[in-house]
Amino acid sequence: QPTGQIVVIPVPPPPFRPFAGAPSSEFQITDPAPPPPFAGDSSSVDLSPLEFLLALVAIVTIPALIYTFIF
Numbered sequence: 001q002p003t004g005q006i007v008v009i010p011v012p013p014p015p016f017r018p019f020a021g022a023p024s025s026e027f028q029i030t031d032p033a034p035p036p037p038f039a040g041d042s043s044s045v046d047l048s049p050l051e052f053l054l055a056l057v058a059i060v061t062i063p064a065l066i067y068t069f070i071f
Contacts, residue, residue, distance in 0.1 A: 047055065
């Protein structure tokens with residue numbers, strides 16, 4: 001090819017962007033309303049006697065079963 005000539009290289013078209021003209025997808029994040037204050041500051045849990053008994057049985061039984069299966 002002789003020197004001094006301009007070589008034209010074909011450039012592929014830009015990729016198809018179906019949402020190029022769509023509005024921006026930025027979201028406006030606003031701070032939610034603060035949660036209402038707690039009525040009582042105590043950290044007690046109200047359990048019925050049956051729930052307390054079941055929780056106690058679970059607290060004793062689960063480690064006992066784990067110990068039994070391991071050893």
